[in-house]
Amino acid sequence: MGMEKMELVSLVGKMDELESCLSRCCESGCFHIQPAFTSAGAASGLTMLNEKNGYTAVLKSYERLAADLGIELKETDYSACTLKSPEDFANRAEEISSAFEQANTQKKDSLQKISEINETITQINHLQGMNSDFKEIFSCKYVASRIGRLPTDNLEKLDYYDENFFFIPFETQDLYCWGMYFCPMSEKAIVDDLFRSMYFERIMLPESIEGDADEAIKQLSADLVHQQALADEAQKTISSVSAASYEEIQQAYSKLRYLHGTFELRKKVGYLSGKFYIKGFVPTRDKKHFSELMNGLGSVTVSYMPPDADANCTPPTILKNSWFTRPFNMMVEMYGLPNYGGFNPTAFVAITYTLLFGIMFGDLGQGFLVVLLGLIVGKKLNKNAGGMMVRCGLSSMVFGTLYGSVFGFEELLDPLYEQLGISFLPLKVFKQTNFILITAVAIGVGLIIMSMLINIYIGFKQRDYEKAIFGCNGIAGLVFYSSVAVGLVGTMMFDMKIMSPPFVICLIVIPLICIFCRVPFSLAVKYKKFRLSADEEEKMTIGGFIVENFFEMFEFILSYISNTMSFLRVGGFVLSHAGMMLVVMTLMEGGSAISRPIILVIGNAFVMAMEGMIVAIQIIRLEFYEIFSRFNESDGVPFEPVGVSFAPQEQ
């Protein structure tokens, strides 16, 4: 399983065919557009088309219309819609609007007033410190006053102005200070100008406000109720118009979204001497289909280039996966896509995730329920999540059979194995604790070694010798790690004297030296030159090199140990699952005959939900930290074919 091959496509044509060209790009469903110009391009005269989208205003007017009528817009077949130009759409929208204009104006007025009243209440809340009558203050003949907010940083400056004014702060926040300033009416213009220069934002209070802050809030609350009643009445009229024009608006809006979306793509189109330039990527397998689509356009020439032909464009990544591995794509995307030409780890993840889940959550009955649940989730909610659950559930059933566990009944399959004559099965978890824990660590060692092998493969592919040969996950790391593992297992478990001086020197010390000196060694291989640092400008002293690498070596060795030990959790969860089911069984035995089935069902449901979730999360952790971190570089760009999104626009 690898990655889709990409081709860099350049489309050049006359401006009058731009719209058709963009429309066909959308239709193709396989064109990942790139901005046509770069800084260098701009310097050579190529400019970006930044035309105003004529459909934006009318699109907004339909959104407003739908909002006014309470219609929730959704994608609809618009083949019956005959409207074409922005003017046609605008005229029709106006006709519909006129049918409920009066009621709508009434409703808008009331809602506007409600909003203003709420806004005013919020502002007056900031003026709670003021106990004088607003009306009296604003009706002063010789004194002008303004309410508003001033940036807090500018408060201190006020004392240093010579102008005739004073400022009363009511509430000081991080960014703004709410308050009021007073000045003689004759100097109002100068003082207003002064405050404007300090970015004072003035607030206009309604003229009807009377009394102090508390009284004003009471008056405003009563007005709020009255306005709400008026708004409700107007809404009834609007609802009747909405029902009549529902279908027409949906169709017109869907068509508009398409026209608007294709026009928006122009922002990524370059323009030079009456011709347009579009750049993007197409998967090689769709090249023929894409060319055929463009064939119908007379002036448009399509040129294909290798994906790395333009240094300013990063080729997008599409992972190629089989039916078994496809749902696990989600996990790789969550960690970050590998770059184009990198290694697709999905198959590796799919196999290891499924196996680990089965081992940690082995139960024939519960696994079967996970499969059923996965089928439902896949159909109703999320196809990938459902697919993962089905595969994990099947794995759980297989390992459940090996453990002889069915809904927590550990002896249920014993007669079957006896009849088949298999004496070493089922595995009795609590009787073979050491075996399970040692096997878990062995699985971890195996997975870490496989991750290192993948890293070596990627390193050689990228001609990165530090990564492939000398790095802690390269050949040196692999030799060191596997030798230590073999040495320890041989010495401690099989009493073999493997750790002889030649073994230690050749397979442990030399690889460690290679890791320690990975930078100079890889530079020597690559450039035939001795240097302590990859950065030519950096003056790395031998002392600095030794200290830096000593700590890094310390970290590498620590990570080998901690990563390996981390897999103990695999065995731990086998025991924990069996332990939790044992608790359920014990509770069930202590209960009455009627309560037993209930305890069994609730107990199984609880263990499935909690244990299943924890196991799923723990495996993600193992995959991301212990495995992915050794080889995966997640700097890929996802493939996003151009198309028209129907998601409502940001207002």
Add this chain to the structure above:
Amino acid sequence: MLDSMSSNATVAKIRSLHGRMLTRDNYREILTKRSVPEIAEYLSTTRRFGELLSDVDPMTVHRGFLETLLEKENFDTYIRLCEFQQLDKVPFFGYQIEKAEIGCILMLINNINTGLDRSYLDDLPGYIIKHTSLDLLGLSRAGDFTELLKMLRKTKYHKPLVRVPLGEDGTVDYTECERRLRTQYYTNVIRHAEDSFPDSQSDEVVKMVKADIDFLNMINAYRMKAFYGFTADQIKQHQIKIQGVGKRLDNYYELETPEQMLEWLSEHETHTELAEDELIEVTMQRNKYRRLEHTIYRSFNAPVVLYAFTQLCEYETANIIHMIEGVRYGVDPAYIENNLLVC
């Protein structure tokens, strides 16, 4: 060892903050906006400025205030980083405050020269006031240069300014004031670095500061030659002179024509061909921008990384202000992008 470990946390924090800075894609996105409120709204959705602009209404915010807020964010970030591991107790880390103080003094001198009455107070960045020992607000009372000198008598800024001759009309040579203040600033920064840090660390800081001085001198010399026709001696007179800095530039100052200067810069500084009609500042600053970004990830010295980061933040703000101006005046987005200091 412990010192190095402790400053590593600041370095890590700076690198994480650097990750939040606007990228080329963000800049391109901003260039698609058609008004200042749209830009303000976009900035409020970014991780870099989201928190800062959360209380700001993009529809009503004044352009000037928006720009001040962006500058305030840079200054506050610098203060937070200094306080993070109590680095502010080391004299070197006051460099950004000193720079801001000099900026205010120069602004006041300019106002005195041009007779703008109140604009010093209007333009004074309020966020600096509480961090400086200089009475920046009190300085607004200075009506002329002599009064300003009186007010600065007990400060470090008195010495460089007192020697600047006063003109008959009461004005002073602004460029000379700027040169003297900047010379003192860089001298102080270098001295503080040498006093505060061990040799290996201070060497790296000093190297960076000296590169900064050379950078300013190179651009100024070119401008003096290309736009004012200054002779080599006149150019040398107007440069920031610090012992051991800029000796390699002597040959550059001696060049006879601006074209030769461009050639010298292409060969020794930018390593790309500089066209005569090109804004050399943009090309050179882009080079510097690249160097600063590189420094942030290469160096493990907190002072070096912080010094580079503060400059990158300033460049970022300059870019945003440049785009705001461009959008306000309806300049072609491709032209604006061409003059951004992002590589």
